[in-house]
Amino acid sequence: MKIEHICETLRKENVIQSKNIHFKKLNGGSSSEVYLVDNTYVVKLNKKEVIEEEVNFLQKYQGVKMLPKLIYTNLAEAYLVYEFKKGDTCYPRKNKQLLLEDLVNNFINKYEMVSSNQTWGWSSSPTDSWHRFLLDRVIDAKEMLKDKLLDNDFSIILTLINKKEKENNDAYYIHGDCGVHNFIFHNNKLSAVIDPTPVYGEPIYDLIYAFCSSPDDLTKETIEAASSHLIKGNKSGRDLYEDVTIGLFLRLATCLRHHPADFEDYMKSWKYWREIVAK
Known part of the structure; x- marks a missing residue:
């Protein structure tokens, strides 16, 4: 599944409003393919069963502020979209x-x-x-x-x-x-x-x-x-x-x-x- 196709789908579904969509690939760990879209959304692709498990967790705890808000799901094409949280994964070894x-x-x-x-x-x-x-x-x-x-x-x-x-x-x-x-x-x-x-x-x-x-x-x-x-x-x-x-x-x-x-x-x-x- 190409990110260009996903972005076009998100635009058609009114998830993304901008006509000129910008994206960049992020470090997605060992198995996921992850993209930052318009500095606002994270698109994550993986096996359908992996995506489904994550979707279930995010839906279960949708009120927990520490978790990103789930925006869109497409299990048929094995990807999800959630809000981008500002920051990085560089652990500051302080306290x-x-x-x-x-x-x-x-x-x-x-x-x-x-x-x-x-x-x-x-x-x-x-x-x-x-x-x-x-x-x-x-x-x-x-x-x-x-x-x-x-x-x-x-x-x-x-x-x-x-x-x-x-x-x-x-x-x-x-x-x-x-x-x-x-x-x-x-x-x-x-x-x-x-x-x-x-x-x-x-x-x-x-x-x-x-x-x-x-x-x-x-x-x-x-x-x-x-x-x-x-x-x-x-x-x-x-x-x-x-x-x-x-x-x-x-x-x-x-x-x-x-x-x-x-x-x-x-x-x-x-x-x-x-x-x-x-x-």
Whole structure:
């Protein structure tokens, strides 16, 4: 699908009023094709099922100011249009604690519970439990990390994951890819969250995902301060530390795939958190 054809469709549908439409291609991540149109709209193309999942999320949380407003959808041609949010994705490594607190107060605390706790994991391919979803992700990460970590590291993570089997928490409809790479910053402040990959899970999963998505300030004090603002699914103490350790393990594998230069910094944090949960 060519952007010229899409722009002409948007003009005919009165989504765009100008006769001379200007567009430029943006960095759309690993799979999406993304364009900025007239400095006002973002056009995003991907597989139909991916677009549909994002549309569902944006429609569900259309009143949340941190999310861009959905303007137009064409599932038949696999694209959506949403409002352009001023700013950029360059994460200013200044105060992660304030960033996370802002994220919790203005985004994560807006999440809604799903109607049935029998559905967990990716909304596009759910599983029957949160434990199963996390275990599958850990198994994938283990394969990626097999030459980087000790056998004892894997044993620690499996022990923590297996404790999840006994939990009976509520499932919420959450972002699923809530990292700094999907944050828009304006005047050095968080202004928007984009590109959801929706998950039925615990709100704290998105907080920990954000916490671990950059290697700076991965301290106990930072995540404790941010978690204290959660009004849905808040955790503290050892329960929080164990969830962070699982999240950091998953992040180690992601780092190797996409940001290998950060791996040594993450390993320092891994040793720090491994000692915390070992006590």
